[in-house]
Amino acid sequence: MAEALAKSEFTGTGHAPAKSFELFARPTAKTGLVGWLTTVDHKKIGMLYGGFAILFFLIGGLEALLIRTQLIVPNNRFISAQLYNELFTMHGTTMIFLAVMPLNAAFFNLLVPIQVGARDVAFPRLNAFSLWVWVAGATLLNVGWISHLVPSWNFGGAPDVGWFGYSPLTSKVFTPDLSTDFWVLGIQMLGLSSIVASLNFIVTIINMRAPGLTMMRLPVFTWMALVTSFLLILALPAIAIALVEVMFDRNFGTNFFEVSGGGQPILWQHLFWVFGHPEVYILILPPMGYVSEILPTFSRKPLFGYPIVIFSGVAIGFIGFGVWSHHMFTTGLGTVATAAFAIATMAIAVPTGVKIFNWIGTLWGGHIVTRVPMMFALGFIWMFMLGGFSGIMHAAAPADAQQQDSYFVIAHFHYVLIGGATFALLAAIHFWFPKFFGRMVPEFWGKVSFWLIFVGFNCTFFPMHFLGLNGMPRRTWIYDSNMGWNEGNLFATIGAYLLGLGIFTYFAVLVYSFFKGQKCGNDPWDARTLEWSIPSPPPEHNFAAIPQVHARDAWWYEKTHQEEIAKEKAANIKAEEAHGGIHIPDQSWYPIIAGMGLLFGTYNLAQLKHPVVMFGNQVLGSHAPLAIAGLSIVVLACYLWSLEGPGGYHIHLDADGNAKESGGYHH
Amino acid sequence: MSSHAATIDHHHDSTTSTGIPNKKLLWWAFLASDCMFFGTLISTHLVYRLNPPPGNAIPTQVFNIELTSFSTFILLMSSLLMALAVNAIQRGNVRSTRTMLLGTMFFGCIFLGGQVYEFGHFVHMKHMTLSNSLFGSTFYTLTGTHGTHVAIGVLLLGMMYVRTFKPAAGGGLSMNFLHMLAVAVAAGVAFIVFVPGMIEIIYGAGIGEFLSSHAVPLSVGAAACIAMAWFARQSSTVEFGEKNAIDVEAVGLYWHFVDIVWIIIFTAVYLLEYL
Amino acid sequence: MTRTRSAHRKVLRFAIALIAGFSLALSSGCNKLHQVFSLSGPQSTMVTEGPVAKSQWDLFMVTVYVTTFIFIVVGAVLAYAQIKFRAKSDADEHAAVPAEAGHGNPFVEIGLIAGSVALLVIIAIPTLSGIWYTHDVPEAERGNAIDVTATGYQWWFKFDYNAEMMPLPGGGEAALVTGNELVVPAGTPVRVHLRTIDVIHSFWIPKLAGKVDMMPNRPNFVWFKADKPGYYYGQCAEYCGESHAIMRFRVIALSAADYVKWLANQKQPARTVTVQTAAADAALPHVQFASLTLNDGRAFGGSPGFDADPLTAWRKIQQPAASENASLIAAGRKLFKDKTCVSCHTIRGHDGAGIVGPDLTHIGARSSVAAGALENTPERLHQWIKDPEYFKPGNKMFHGFGGMQGYMKPDDKGGTVPNIVLNDQEIDALVAYLHSLK
Numbered sequence A: 001m002a003e004a005l006a007k008s009e010f011t012g013t014g015h016a017p018a019k020s021f022e023l024f025a026r027p028t029a030k031t032g033l034v035g036w037l038t039t040v041d042h043k044k045i046g047m048l049y050g051g052f053a054i055l056f057f058l059i060g061g062l063e064a065l066l067i068r069t070q071l072i073v074p075n076n077r078f079i080s081a082q083l084y085n086e087l088f089t090m091h092g093t094t095m096i097f098l099a100v101m102p103l104n105a106a107f108f109n110l111l112v113p114i115q116v117g118a119r120d121v122a123f124p125r126l127n128a129f130s131l132w133v134w135v136a137g138a139t140l141l142n143v144g145w146i147s148h149l150v151p152s153w154n155f156g157g158a159p160d161v162g163w164f165g166y167s168p169l170t171s172k173v174f175t176p177d178l179s180t181d182f183w184v185l186g187i188q189m190l191g192l193s194s195i196v197a198s199l200n201f202i203v204t205i206i207n208m209r210a211p212g213l214t215m216m217r218l219p220v221f222t223w224m225a226l227v228t229s230f231l232l233i234l235a236l237p238a239i240a241i242a243l244v245e246v247m248f249d250r251n252f253g254t255n256f257f258e259v260s261g262g263g264q265p266i267l268w269q270h271l272f273w274v275f276g277h278p279e280v281y282i283l284i285l286p287p288m289g290y291v292s293e294i295l296p297t298f299s300r301k302p303l304f305g306y307p308i309v310i311f312s313g314v315a316i317g318f319i320g321f322g323v324w325s326h327h328m329f330t331t332g333l334g335t336v337a338t339a340a341f342a343i344a345t346m347a348i349a350v351p352t353g354v355k356i357f358n359w360i361g362t363l364w365g366g367h368i369v370t371r372v373p374m375m376f377a378l379g380f381i382w383m384f385m386l387g388g389f390s391g392i393m394h395a396a397a398p399a400d401a402q403q404q405d406s407y408f409v410i411a412h413f414h415y416v417l418i419g420g421a422t423f424a425l426l427a428a429i430h431f432w433f434p435k436f437f438g439r440m441v442p443e444f445w446g447k448v449s450f451w452l453i454f455v456g457f458n459c460t461f462f463p464m465h466f467l468g469l470n471g472m473p474r475r476t477w478i479y480d481s482n483m484g485w486n487e488g489n490l491f492a493t494i495g496a497y498l499l500g501l502g503i504f505t506y507f508a509v510l511v512y513s514f515f516k517g518q519k520c521g522n523d524p525w526d527a528r529t530l531e532w533s534i535p536s537p538p539p540e541h542n543f544a545a546i547p548q549v550h551a552r553d554a555w556w557y558e559k560t561h562q563e564e565i566a567k568e569k570a571a572n573i574k575a576e577e578a579h580g581g582i583h584i585p586d587q588s589w590y591p592i593i594a595g596m597g598l599l600f601g602t603y604n605l606a607q608l609k610h611p612v613v614m615f616g617n618q619v620l621g622s623h624a625p626l627a628i629a630g631l632s633i634v635v636l637a638c639y640l641w642s643l644e645g646p647g648g649y650h651i652h653l654d655a656d657g658n659a660k661e662s663g664g665y666h667h
Numbered sequence B: 001m002s003s004h005a006a007t008i009d010h011h012h013d014s015t016t017s018t019g020i021p022n023k024k025l026l027w028w029a030f031l032a033s034d035c036m037f038f039g040t041l042i043s044t045h046l047v048y049r050l051n052p053p054p055g056n057a058i059p060t061q062v063f064n065i066e067l068t069s070f071s072t073f074i075l076l077m078s079s080l081l082m083a084l085a086v087n088a089i090q091r092g093n094v095r096s097t098r099t100m101l102l103g104t105m106f107f108g109c110i111f112l113g114g115q116v117y118e119f120g121h122f123v124h125m126k127h128m129t130l131s132n133s134l135f136g137s138t139f140y141t142l143t144g145t146h147g148t149h150v151a152i153g154v155l156l157l158g159m160m161y162v163r164t165f166k167p168a169a170g171g172g173l174s175m176n177f178l179h180m181l182a183v184a185v186a187a188g189v190a191f192i193v194f195v196p197g198m199i200e201i202i203y204g205a206g207i208g209e210f211l212s213s214h215a216v217p218l219s220v221g222a223a224a225c226i227a228m229a230w231f232a233r234q235s236s237t238v239e240f241g242e243k244n245a246i247d248v249e250a251v252g253l254y255w256h257f258v259d260i261v262w263i264i265i266f267t268a269v270y271l272l273e274y275l
Numbered sequence C: 001m002t003r004t005r006s007a008h009r010k011v012l013r014f015a016i017a018l019i020a021g022f023s024l025a026l027s028s029g030c031n032k033l034h035q036v037f038s039l040s041g042p043q044s045t046m047v048t049e050g051p052v053a054k055s056q057w058d059l060f061m062v063t064v065y066v067t068t069f070i071f072i073v074v075g076a077v078l079a080y081a082q083i084k085f086r087a088k089s090d091a092d093e094h095a096a097v098p099a100e101a102g103h104g105n106p107f108v109e110i111g112l113i114a115g116s117v118a119l120l121v122i123i124a125i126p127t128l129s130g131i132w133y134t135h136d137v138p139e140a141e142r143g144n145a146i147d148v149t150a151t152g153y154q155w156w157f158k159f160d161y162n163a164e165m166m167p168l169p170g171g172g173e174a175a176l177v178t179g180n181e182l183v184v185p186a187g188t189p190v191r192v193h194l195r196t197i198d199v200i201h202s203f204w205i206p207k208l209a210g211k212v213d214m215m216p217n218r219p220n221f222v223w224f225k226a227d228k229p230g231y232y233y234g235q236c237a238e239y240c241g242e243s244h245a246i247m248r249f250r251v252i253a254l255s256a257a258d259y260v261k262w263l264a265n266q267k268q269p270a271r272t273v274t275v276q277t278a279a280a281d282a283a284l285p286h287v288q289f290a291s292l293t294l295n296d297g298r299a300f301g302g303s304p305g306f307d308a309d310p311l312t313a314w315r316k317i318q319q320p321a322a323s324e325n326a327s328l329i330a331a332g333r334k335l336f337k338d339k340t341c342v343s344c345h346t347i348r349g350h351d352g353a354g355i356v357g358p359d360l361t362h363i364g365a366r367s368s369v370a371a372g373a374l375e376n377t378p379e380r381l382h383q384w385i386k387d388p389e390y391f392k393p394g395n396k397m398f399h400g401f402g403g404m405q406g407y408m409k410p411d412d413k414g415g416t417v418p419n420i421v422l423n424d425q426e427i428d429a430l431v432a433y434l435h436s437l438k
Helices: A002-006 A032-037 A042-070 A081-115 A124-149 A179-207 A220-252 A265-299 A306-322 A324-331 A335-363 A372-395 A397-403 A407-437 A443-469 A486-516 A554-560 A562-578 A590-606 A624-644 B022-050 B065-090 B094-124 B134-163 B173-202 B207-213 B215-231 B242-274 C002-029 C051-084 C106-135 C139-144 C256-267 C275-281 C304-308 C310-317 C326-338 C378-386 C424-436
Strands: A582-584 A612-614 A617-620 A649-653 A659-662 C146-153 C156-167 C173-179 C181-185 C190-196 C201-205 C209-214 C220-224 C230-236 C248-254 C408-410 C416-418
Touching (some): A042 A081, A042 A124, A042 A407, A042 A486, A081 A124, A081 A179, A081 A220, A081 A265, A124 A179, A124 A590, A179 A220, A179 A590, A220 A265, A220 A306, A220 B134, A265 A306, A265 A335, A265 A372, A265 A407, A265 B022, A306 A335, A324 A335, A324 A397, A324 C209, A335 A372, A335 C051, A335 C106, A372 A407, A372 A443, A372 C051, A397 A407, A397 A443, A397 C106, A407 A443, A554 A562, A562 A649, A624 B173, B022 B134, B022 B242, B065 B094, B094 B134, B094 B173, B134 B173, B134 B242, B173 B207, B173 B215, B207 B215, C051 C106, C051 C209, C051 C220, C146 C181, C146 C201, C146 C209, C156 C256, C173 C181, C173 C256, C181 C256, C190 C201, C190 C209, C209 C220, C230 C310, C248 C256, C248 C310, C275 C326, C304 C310, C326 C424, C378 C424
Parallel strands (some): C146 C190, C181 C248
Antiparallel strands (some): A582 A649, A612 A617, C146 C156, C156 C173, C190 C220, C201 C209, C201 C230, C230 C248, C408 C416
């Protein structure tokens, strides 16, 4: 069991840390503002990701409702063309980068370390850094809204170039205001955050598995987190470079996408979609993971065809890099390239279909308990299947020439991203809420919200297939009354309000449950993976003893082999105590300082060539000194961070499993 | 844990599931990601090289292939020194590790200095700027990104070097910071002023003229070097040792990677033009 | 657990009530539920009027058949599993669980994979043939095809008839140019070369052909053929900035004879109305526009009469109006010059050599103005000239473009001040003039 003990060490280098340098005393507050700002605990970081993501999910939803309200009748003058363009740009950007991705990140943080039987991620401070960089990016993206409230902060409003930012619309010639600069740097920050977080999860999943937890015993969700992390680190560089090129074009006169200098805007599309298509799988693979955990639990049966589900997930990841140009069928790729990408796109439908077959196989012969998470998971299968079918329709390139950039496409990807990703996320939130808050969500209101969301969603998006086939293009602020689109749009808007009501109910019920929900034990759903073996909410150290894994569905095995496991556990606790107790890393100020330094730096970098004006007086000729100051904070924080060392202290458990801290050894 | 073990296994870490130390795995994953960064930059460069707009710069008229070949050679040699540094620390030889780290940094600075000279030369003599041709845009962005990687590598090596002096007794943040500052300033002066100046001199510029026109930065650099020597004099026991081999090795991974990337860039951007 | 089960029933009742109430509200409130799923609008991709659009729709239907088949099979199995294997009692919800590890069944898995691949091949084959067919005019018809260049501007389309060259007054020649309305012969393949002057636009006439983008520095083209004479709606399908929604165009397909007549007229320089010609034209059929029904007096689109039969309406507008006021028209022509309209617009044979805005030589014979946003009636043209910013926010006529001043011009303080000011009488004169340009 020495091996197991060793895994409770975070640094992994196997030597006692020496005394470290100090500038600030290391924060020790576990609660309150300081506790949250300096935390390195994966569960708290996960909560912060989740909280911010839900906030932006609601903001993005509000943007969607404003869009639908504008479209409720033809030639509506509810909002201006400019505001409409900002709204659809920010709706897309928000939902992808600030809602679904961070919600997935929240679950990575909350679940992955526990599912692999670890006490934290491999690099806890780096994990906190990812979070704060994400906050910086989210802030930059949304900072432009202030122009609508305070006209003297003239950023030109929120970004209005579309979430895809097709060049040359992003050129200074066509969007001279600052909104595009904020968009470029905001996305850049979010990308940085995702890469850093993904590196952390890759190391955590590959290297920090509990003894006995072989790769083919990993929970499916953790597997999907691993595949997603690889997709992120390999896909994001393409857009990062493309964004740098746009930034250079806008600020330093380069010609990457400047048509007059010989730039080829098509290159932006290639670079964007080389990232953008894997991004689709980045959004959907973790939800496939949630569903693959929830279905077996409520079917009371192991997942059908586990290895094939895993391999198909990996296959989706691989093929996902070879289909990007199907977003560009109308850009004149030529016949051969179009044919190749059409075939590749059809090929990717196979592993996706395989997953659906295996989920049905999981239900088959089970005892299906239709609790709320299960209802969302079943809804996911149905809706995702429909989204998949319209996806196949798009793979037929000539047919896609009619659907591309029409409402048909909107219907398609909302079926995949709401019917798919969001349904699964709502299932996951409901499923793991008791684990992390120790309270159940009332079934009745959960089901009400499910039906509102299900009906509202279909009313909103099903008619859009027909609007698209009837020739309604996307991203249009108004439409004419003679086009046959009036009824479909009215119907969709009413559906959107219903969907909004459903989402409101869903989160209102969560808030209620947070305060008043029925308390629950370790394992309210009679579930299968390791997180259900520990108390709800989990203690800081997760596990009293690092678990020994004997099978897939490790907790199910523990439940069915209680005596064997009890003996093992007692021995492990003793052995660990003999080695100084449970090691917990210290909190740190530097991740948030570095993150906020980056925010300050990039906020000023976006306005690089504009004079700094304070209270109507010009203070500086350009923002360059401030940008440099911000980036210097980052460098300095990283320097001090590296000197500070991981630090840490030990927890000792008494016979009842209650924790007692012993002094940190960095003092 | 096994902090007092007589031998440290540098090829297997028993605390991880795979035996690969976490730090090393992190670097490997990062390098995979970094491959995609360079892949994107190189593709951009080649796409525009194959579809040049009218009036694009003509690479063979701009390049100074002898100088670039020389600095490529220097960068390759720096990898050798880096490998020796890792080898030294794995044997627990801190003194030799320091020498090799300094040598690697110095070679890195020669390479960077070559690039600073090259950029200045291209802009002022060949009139190819970042913005006046698409070739300039892709060339400077690609090689500049690589140069930034080398510069970050030099900085990391500098931090590692300074770290080897950390006293076992702990403390000394201000000392560490000043030492780091001296290293950074010395390296900065070396590659921004000194090495490009030396190249100018080799190409026939006057030594006296160079010394007088860059007196201030050169004296600052000299002062930084003296400071480095002063900081390096201390002989109290240090905390750094064989157990830190993984840290040196991790930076080494990065350094070798940056080197390999340069071989690809040198081939794709420079050599291909002469085929 | 019993509590949950009763809650479950409650939810079910609630859901049924909700869905029933919702559909009732919709069917009574909207009263035309079938129109929600309508597919017969002017931009319908289903009502195809040419071989390219038809091949695209046929392929689409293949995908619909295949996916519907899969949906029925998989959906049936899924629904069956959901109902059949539902836990029926509390005991069932805690039933002992089979111990097998759930490796799946390799035969089932491989069979399903093979089946999916086979179904995808059914889609792949027509996809491949469709890619080549829709790419370019078929070999056999290529000699017959006419070539047109369409250029996207923020936010309107310019059309050059590459083969229809006309001598320029100063020597040399130039292609015939129109704006926002592309007139083509029916039954003849048309290859449209797609260019853009600024950002990416996309050229889409749903009833004739799927879209192809207008990419900067990239010579794309699309081809289509209209089966019979008709009036087709098109629209920009790539987000291109503030007024992307109002970047529309029309394709008018004519019989071969009508097309030749139209071309001949288009090649004529601008029509000049004098007192004598006005009297002579009075005998021509009088154009009567359908009455307008506007929500706020300034809504978009065509009148119901126009929408009912746009091609006939288009034919009518080719004829001069019965009562033309020669002096008003002459005043309009003078204003067109004095108010600097000529710096952006060309009226060939009259004034102006501007190329920033659409060529207006035959504007009077076009059925729409403002890039397909408004029917070209005197009222609508008046409204458009009076307040272009209302109809097309961000448009260059109002804001100016590339140093050219529009209705507004920059002032010293970084703001803007009015540049072109027109009163209603002046606009009436301009409308009379522009409408005389048949």
